[in-house]
Amino acid sequence: MHHDDLIFTPPAKPHFDPWAYLFVAPAVVVLAVFLLYPAAWMLLAGFQQQDPVAGTAAFSGISAYLEQLWSPRFWRAILNTTYFAGIYVPGSLGAGYVVAALINRSGRWRAWWRGLFFVPVLLPAATAGLLWRWVYDPETGLARRLAEMAGVPAVDWLNEARLALPSIAVASIWQSTGLVAAIISAAMWVQPREYDEMAEIDGVRGLARLVHVRLPLLKNALLVSLLLLLINAQRVFAMILMTTQDGGPANWSTNLPFLVYRYGMKEFDFGAASAVATLLCFSIVLLVVLLRRYPVEGREPG
């Protein structure tokens, strides 16, 4: 029994540990001032009528929220966010899966390929947004060059009401594929081969093998990717600002974060901005809670 003491196990119950508080103190102070306080302020401002000139605030209950229910811009933003997610989530998941499956079968250069597809993940959204603004530029952009080469008429992607948001979604898929591929390829690497071989022997091939054998084995990795993409779809801001600048044409690319920006920083309607931002926060936090419920096992291919 005695050498049980030698095996270090942290005490199961939390206690008052001065050193622990000392170590977390700097992080807590900075985050409290620049993240928690702003978040709390925003939560509160949704229930207040702010006068930005006089700097005063009066309690106004849920009127800012009710106002949003009658606002066409709010519903437009909800629709746009949903529409964006409808393209971006399946697009990134599909592209990520394909890239992961190809990477895991590509021999020695796996780590290198994975790194290559990860480069866009690390580009800040502002940078990637400007890059794609140039790609879609109607005069000098890459899309136009490619259209000319293919002999099809050029399109002004970002200024067509129905095309702006899908075009931005394509840019976002381009950015997220590497992350999804990294998650899935790590999980694929520990997936037992036997099932695949048994399916082969039983003559289960093609789509049936994908749906009934391969995808169920990757359940957690796929779920985690899905949740992460759903979270990301509600955070897109810099990409829109850098491409269409005003969420246009005529609100057609204004999603919820962009609406918060328009309300708060352009129209100084802090109540409306806070109401929308609070809804967005709850939606994101809910997805984060779900995200943590699925541990992913994996090993980097390499």
Place this chain on the structure above:
Amino acid sequence: MSKTVRVRPTILLAMLAVLWILPIAAMLYQAAVSRSVQALPEGAAVAGIARAAAITFGASLISAVVSCTIGAMAGYALSTKRFYGMKLLFGTLLGAMFLPASILMVPLFKVTVSLAIHDTIAALVLPACATAFSVVFMKAAIDRISPDILHAARIDGLSEIGIFTKIVLPLVRGPIVALAILEFIAASGALALPMAVIDAPRNRTLTLCLLDALRAINPPPPASLLAILALIAVPAVILFIAKSGDIISGSLAALFRYERVDE
């Protein structure tokens, strides 16, 4: 038969990779080619961009180093100690990790005004000095250190600070460098924070330069924008190539309770 199966994935992958790299490659090409055609901004504009680059990279360097230190400290406590409030703290960090700065712009503006740091470099550096991601990332890295090592150090009479600086930090050197790169990239490419806290042109960051250029009545030719863009992106890409393995596995571990299975 087996030969065709082996060759085809790599070819497909190469085609996809070309598609993925094409926008970046074409941009760099465009920026390089158009330089000869009076496309770059001159004189004052160049000085402005140089100033913005100095501010951006200086501020990002400071905040990356500080946030790694602070993140490692908090991650160490969250990983190895049991204290009142730890669950609340960790839960808050996870929730906060994904909150977009863009929806906090108004309160961030107000905070910097009340701290009297609005429109200063400090307003760029301080909010980035600790991020929820840096703490969660470092906790995930320190979680992988065997508790026996820390216990042995404790038996040998090392102080808490000694354990942290002499045992823990050397063992997580790889993840710390990876995190520093990630934080540097994030800070130098940040858009919402500088938009909220910076007004004066002399304090502009590179991202604000880009935004101003886009909004100008006579927007500069795309090539000069692309040149600024390359300025932001190139250090990131170079740093990334050096540490991609640590960055990818560290991020996965921090984001997804990713459990690495080693053979």
